[in-house]
Amino acid sequence: MTIKTKALLFDFDGTLVDTMEGFADIAGEVIHRFHPEISFDEARRKYLETSGVPFFQQLEIILPGNPTNSQKAAIFEETKKDGFFRSTFSDEVRYVITELRNRGFIVGVSSNNFQYLIEQFIAREGLQFDIVLGFQDGFEKGKQHFEYVIKHFNLQKDDLTFVGDSLKDAEKAVTNDIKFIGLCGTFTKDQFLHKYPGIVTIESLKELLSCVQLY
Incomplete structure (x- = not known):
């Protein structure tokens, strides 16, 4: 077509x-750290399923209204910079x-x-x-x-x-x-x-x- x-x-x-696989690893680790009841693999999967919007918006889909969402988003954004600039x-x-x-x-x-x-x-x-x-x-x-x-x-x-x-x-x-x-x-x-x-x-x-x- x-x-x-x-x-x-x-x-x-x-x-x-x-960059998506590396970002998914970071998201999985951050979410699991704050929410041990959510496994790394599940958190990683949820990140990929909701990809396409900023991470702070993804968190509101995955964990709506959670009071630590802004903290998790800040950690994610800071951590991902290293991998981001290693990409070409x-x-x-x-x-x-x-x-x-x-x-x-x-x-x-x-x-x-x-x-x-x-x-x-x-x-x-x-x-x-x-x-x-x-x-x-x-x-x-x-x-x-x-x-x-x-x-x-x-x-x-x-x-x-x-x-x-x-x-x-x-x-x-x-x-x-x-x-x-x-x-x-x-x-x-x-x-x-x-x-x-x-x-x-x-x-x-x-x-x-x-x-x-x-x-």
Whole structure:
């Protein structure tokens, strides 16, 4: 299936950079430390199941209203920085992003990492994007990022496609009438299509080059 689009907005963790397994380990350890009744494996699984939103929001899904959620979130965010900056863009990611921009697509990043962290990472890596959006208070991946990109580049909703690796990413796109491509890995093709039957899935980023068309 070919998707006609003008702009591609990419999720970051798990889509452009392989950080999800390490983040899941940190989340599992932090949750288990505060809640010994929740095993490390269960906490880790819950983190992956709810991925796609900031960790403090994940905690409100996993442990709604728990008074230590803000403390757990602070520990997680501080601990993950080491692993975050040890990560790099793969050769495949560099090739695909560069090729998409060479073909005339607008290419951007939409991340729930804090804005300053995502800017530092991308500046260090030297890979060019047309726009880089991170988390700020009241401005996060999903509706706010989509609307900003559409306005900034004078697009229509149908001109934008979101590429992500989680069911939450798919939910954000579908509920905002944005086209979505699911990168399998964190979730399988069957898991994506079971919940969102109409979406396109890919097994690698290189597949994007044959399934998107500029119009």
